[in-house]
Amino acid sequence: MxxxxxxxxxxxxxxxxxxxxxxxxxxxxxxxxxxxxxxxxxxxxxxxxxxxxxxxxxCPSSVTPHPIRRGYTTHLLQAGVPVDVVSDRCNVSPKVIDRHYDVRSEEDKMRQRREVLDEILDDRLNDR
Structure with a gap:
């Protein structure tokens, strides 16, 4: 620690x-x-x-740590973790995430936003 x-x-x-x-x-x-x-x-x-x-x-097949970092960052984003949380967790700004790490398509981003909003709205309607 x-x-x-x-x-x-x-x-x-x-x-x-x-x-x-x-x-x-x-x-x-x-x-x-x-x-x-x-x-x-x-x-x-x-x-x-x-x-x-x-x-x-x-070795021509060996890789640097960057693809692993990019993969982890993308995995978090695809799992629906908010960009601000990913930014803090991975110590990288949201701007850099958007520019270099987020490989999701615009359609995937749109679908994820829709799912999050639907979940939030459903939860609020069920609480009434």
């Missing part, structure tokens, strides 16, 4: 995990050989430099 009473999602015995460590974990775990041992790039796993954890980012 930090001085603000928050508990980090990812931690070590020394506290929060450093950004570079998270990046290294994502590169390491996103390589195809870690998942199913087959390389889509026709590389021999015994000779591929990306097999070494220190060079995992050299």
């Amino acid at each position: 930090d001085e603000y009473g928050r508990e980090p999602l990812l931690a070590t015995s020394r506290g929060r995990v450093a950004t570079a460590t998270i990046r290294r974990y994502v590169y390491k775990r996103s390589r195809p050989y870690v998942i199913d041992r087959e390389c889509p790039h026709d590389r021999d796993p015994d000779e591929c430099e990306a097999i070494d954890v220190g060079h995992a980012s050299n």
Whole structure:
């Protein structure tokens, strides 16, 4: 727990995990050989430099943490979590969410707004 009473999602015995460590974990775990041992790039796993954890980012299939962050943010939005809550949770402004993270179509956004409004209005009518 930090001085603000928050508990980090990812931690070590020394506290929060450093950004570079998270990046290294994502590169390491996103390589195809870690998942199913087959390389889509026709590389021999015994000779591929990306097999070494220190060079995992050299695999053409490894990804940065950003797609994971974007996926989590989009998942929250698709689940109907309000943008302000997602903004606070993910430490990103609503403007940046709209510009870079929200991959929902305009139709999906419209449908979600309609569902939220219908739910709110139904709840109010049932309370009477």
